[in-house]
Amino acid sequence: MLTTWNDTVRLRSLLTNAALGLLLLSGCGGSGPRLAQVEGVVTLDGKPLANKSLMFSPIDGTAGNGAGGSSDADGKYSLNAMIPGATRDYPGIPPGRYRVMVFAATFSGDVVAGEDTGDEPAAAIAPGMDGGASGIPAIYSSDQSPLVLDVPESGGELNVELKSNPGA
Secondary structure (H helix, E strand, C coil): CCCCHHHHHHHHHHHHHHHHHHHHCCCCEEEEEEHHHHEEEEEEEEEEECEEEEEEECCCCCCCCCCEEEEECCEEEECEECCCCCCCCCCCCCCCCEEEEEECCCCCCCEEECCCCCCCCHHHHHHCCCCCCCCCHHHHCCCCCCCCEEEEECCCEECCCEEECCCC
């Protein structure tokens, strides 16, 4: 039985510290969906597409917010999950069904300054990224992209194969 006010304060302190310890042990992460590691090559008519951005948007009840990635000079890509509020990359994607969209990358490689006219700051642009034609049929860059892929639990290699004439 508690006999003094000090005993009551000590007991409350002990219980508070125990509760805080359990809260810290339980953590606040790791409760999201399991991520499968996915990589592959993005091609157009069998030819690798360099410096393109990819977005995998979940459909048919797939968990999570999807994933994105960029292709390198050889068309190879890997995915990072889109996790709201994340302060680091989370490699992978929740298993499930996705609509895949492919865009011209906004920036790729080193950024260089444009011509300085003296009146305004020079624009910065990545070499080869001058906003010209992407070479990607527009349908693949829309939320109506006909490209749908299934990501298995085990992840693995998923090649993204685009066609110049997707309706044919």
